[in-house]
Amino acid sequence: MEPKSVNRLSDGLEIIWDNNVSCLYPYKYLRLQCACANCVEELTGKKLLKVSEISEDIIIVEYLVVGKYALQFLWSDGHETGIYPYNSLLRYALNDESVASKEKEKLLNDIKNE
Numbered sequence: 001m002e003p004k005s006v007n008r009l010s011d012g013l014e015i016i017w018d019n020n021v022s023c024l025y026p027y028k029y030l031r032l033q034c035a036c037a038n039c040v041e042e043l044t045g046k047k048l049l050k051v052s053e054i055s056e057d058i059i060i061v062e063y064l065v066v067g068k069y070a071l072q073f074l075w076s077d078g079h080e081t082g083i084y085p086y087n088s089l090l091r092y093a094l095n096d097e098s099v100a101s102k103e104k105e106k107l108l109n110d111i112k113n114e
């Protein structure tokens with residue numbers, strides 16, 4: 001599964017996957033999932049990033065497609081080292097209520113059948 005389109009909306013990042021299921025990721029939520037070495041301690045997996053350190057009105061300024069497997073975001077706080085693999089983005093959509101989608105069941109089924 002890959003994004004068919006990626007849209008920076010006022011209330012979050014919308015990813016429309018290539019099965020046409022749309023998912024809305026709130027910006028602050030997505031920023032807090034950053035798994036780069038500055039945000040997560042490599043050896044222990046402990047999160048170094050605190051919810052209170054991230055501004056409520058953080059947004060994504062720009063994004064890049066990395067290879068054929070991930071998105072990289074430039075955030076309004078200047079952070080840009082985090083890479084978000086499609087697998088992780090799909091997992092957040094399926095497991096986290098913070099990610100809004102009307103078709104999570106379809107998404108799950110389509111991933112299983114890939």
Ligand SMILES: [Zn+2]
Nearest residue numbers: 034036039082
């Ligand atoms: Zn990070």
